[in-house]
Amino acid sequence: MSPVLPRERLIVAIANLLDGVRHVAVGASSPIPAAGAMLRRALAEAADAPRVRISILGSVAHNFFTNGSAELFDCAGQGRIDAFFLGGGQIDGEANINLVGIGDYPQTKVRWPGSFGSAYLYFVVPRVILFREEHSPRVFVEKVDFVSAPGTSPEGVHRTGGPHALLTGMGQFSFDRERRRFRLTSVHPGHTLESIKAATGFAFDHDPVAAMTADPDARVLALLRGRVLDELAETYPEFARGLSAELAA
């Protein structure tokens, strides 16, 4: 079997983070989260666990909604979505995310598309997975320039959801909502605690010696490279082709 690719590692990490969910929603143009969700669904089926439902925004095959683009948010408000993914042009050490821009609002120097549904979904989806492949000081900042969605909320503010984990190209973090701090839980092969510290603009907790991200076992890898890759090809043909080519190389 060919060695584990970095992107496969991310997909497996996501599948692990989704353990136990019944319904996961994935934003448009998010092939890695979608693949992670598909792998979780395949694992659940193999284990005879309750079915995992996947809603991929903008997909036809994975669009179970019939009430327009409001339905995702309604569904989340009803507690029918267990997990969702958010990224961010900036993410800070308190898990605040910025999807709007850099500099003084509103005339920001750099302007990103905007907050989309983050200012709502981050509050009401129990397991929000922060996912950003690029791990650099320009992404992971001390303090975001604009809060599209805050990592935590004061007591008394209705909040049934929030950050569950942060996954990057270098490692994986958990988030402590009480202490409002990330904790490095594992370092992907090829990176070190020191390289992660250097690439991160905020302080985070970690064990004295950081654990390495474990390799997926052969059964999981086989599922991913077989069934999941096939399913992925329907929604993200280019991404699936790229991954297959990398595996063949």
Added chain:
Amino acid sequence: MSPVLPRERLIVAIANLLDGVRHVAVGASSPIPAAGAMLRRALAEAADAPRVRISILGSVAHNFFTNGSAELFDCAGQGRIDAFFLGGGQIDGEANINLVGIGDYPQTKVRWPGSFGSAYLYFVVPRVILFREEHSPRVFVEKVDFVSAPGTSPEGVHRTGGPHALLTGMGQFSFDRERRRFRLTSVHPGHTLESIKAATGFAFDHDPVAAMTADPDARVLALLRGRVLDELAETYPEFARGLSAELAA
């Protein structure tokens, strides 16, 4: 031409009250208001006036709604319904209506179905026509036992609609929202100011000599007995048959 039937007079009176509306909604099982609306539509077409839209609740041919039973109320709230009809087990001199029951609520001696949408529509439909064929002291009371919907509202309460007229088997009234009083505007043939007074449990204004309800002109009657009766037969076949039989008698 056969003489004008009492129910034809009511239909014509309703058509007159609907002059200028663009969209009139009619409740289920309301053949006379529906016929009045259809006559108004026919008159508007004959006069090349803007089209009159009729929504008949529960009808298939006259159901232009596609968003379930909430759509009527949404539509009214958007200002897209100009006229509607309400009745009442009791109607009092301040145009309050009672669709709930007689006696002490909730254990009323007599219980009617309930308020339906009246507690909303009476507030937001500009021209609500109160229609009740039975004209008796048990219907037209001094004070209703239960206010399903009030005739007027204090200043500061959002109210874009309300009672436009009261039509009964004996006569027709206008309503003065400032003074919160009905005024008898015409007496149907066969009745008198005195008989109306005797049958009405509340005091109302009137001219010293009350006007008689005018006979519809021949053109209007021809429209009613022709096209409108045909249209009516689609939605209220029994009512239309009854009216035709009476005309033939």
Added chain:
Amino acid sequence: MSTVLTLDAMARRVKPGMKLALPVDYAGVSMAMTRPLIAHGAGRLHVVCLPTGGMQPDMLIGAGLVETIETSAMTLGEAGGAPCFARAIAAGSIRIVDSTCPAVHAGFLAAQKGVPFATLRGLIGTDILAHRPDWKVIDNPFSETPDPIVAIPAIRPDVAIFHAPVADRDGNVWIGRRRELASLAYASEQTLVTVERIVDESLLSDERTAAGVIPALYVEAVAVAREGAKPLGLWGEYGPDMMEVARYAREARSEAGFRAFLDGADHALEAAR
């Protein structure tokens, strides 16, 4: 994937004290579930009608299963008043929570949207509002002058039951333009649906049918019940049997008559088996 159940198994999903949501008579009432619900006997129900109730909640009242009925009306339409309801009101044996149609819709919508309440114009000055301590009059924060408006709390039923023409094997249910059935499903914890038939092809695979579908996501279980809305009608399938509804209206006027009608229903059921 929703579960396919028998009617009796479906009835057992209803537990004593639950809040049970039912649709208006013309929208798709699962009359086929009425008898199994009565046989199962889960009582102390809080029945909420979207937005009015008819024969089914009247029968549940007659069978003594209903503690509270929340509705903007109870009626058998052209067949007249709801007899068991009227008897229960006169006897004071039921709690009536009077509403108005758009207020019921507003409560379901609030649940659909995951908000604690929705607002509604009208209502101020009515005795409906006077008897609804669960509603609050708040001040419109966007008005410069005092502007009272009624806030209606979310209605979150434990279970909704209705009847629709068709479901597919995934549990997607076609409701056409009867969008109130979608409201029931969005707002309710569990939605139980009886259908005329189950089809093999996904109702979501054709955009034409997809437009009228409640996704399986909201559907807990499906059961097949041919002519399951009768004697009420099902749009596009069959009209109501007004003679039968009128017979019910007549016979159920007394407690004994209602029981006899139920027994008759039993016999009809036996005969049909």
Added chain:
Amino acid sequence: MSTVLTLDAMARRVKPGMKLALPVDYAGVSMAMTRPLIAHGAGRLHVVCLPTGGMQPDMLIGAGLVETIETSAMTLGEAGGAPCFARAIAAGSIRIVDSTCPAVHAGFLAAQKGVPFATLRGLIGTDILAHRPDWKVIDNPFSETPDPIVAIPAIRPDVAIFHAPVADRDGNVWIGRRRELASLAYASEQTLVTVERIVDESLLSDERTAAGVIPALYVEAVAVAREGAKPLGLWGEYGPDMMEVARYAREARSEAGFRAFLDGADHALEAAR
């Protein structure tokens, strides 16, 4: 009965200073109206996107017609950021009213329901809320402890414009499960719709199609525009032409490039005539 217009006549319904509502790129954008709107030139528009904006509002911004853009995002999807929007933000030549998707939906829903506002969870502690003086934080009246919740005022556009597959002669428009188009129509004073084709039979006569129809009641005017969403896609009809969107993304990066793209569009239009 809605009026059937030409695209140019339809564009003239838009007056300077109006609040113009547009749908998200995948829901049915009337790209065919973009050029006529720019030619007509009604400016100072307040454009509100349900819930995000793409190529069409970006082009209207590029043409200088937009004073305010209210949206939860501006994006060309896989083709990247919206270039004229980015340029206008950097130059400070446009007022941006940042929102979040469900807040835009809530504003439209409030207008649909005829209420002054709707509430929404989330938002508290965001800089979006900090920059929305038109939103208010109120206290949930149903909570025993303090429970702040954001109230979003109704969004009532003067005009909504979108593209759909088909209309009938009465002006009923089939939108399938793209229910955000219904929200646009319910909330807006005038709704202008371009369609691929007009059919003779009423879309309401068959319950299957009726489920996905916006009734003519909400439709001010209809115009035929074959492939009227291109280069964006129209569900069930054609996919987006991502090459063309990418070309726009590239060329419109400069003011001059945007003008040249517009001229090119003119020429393509001429050629097609």
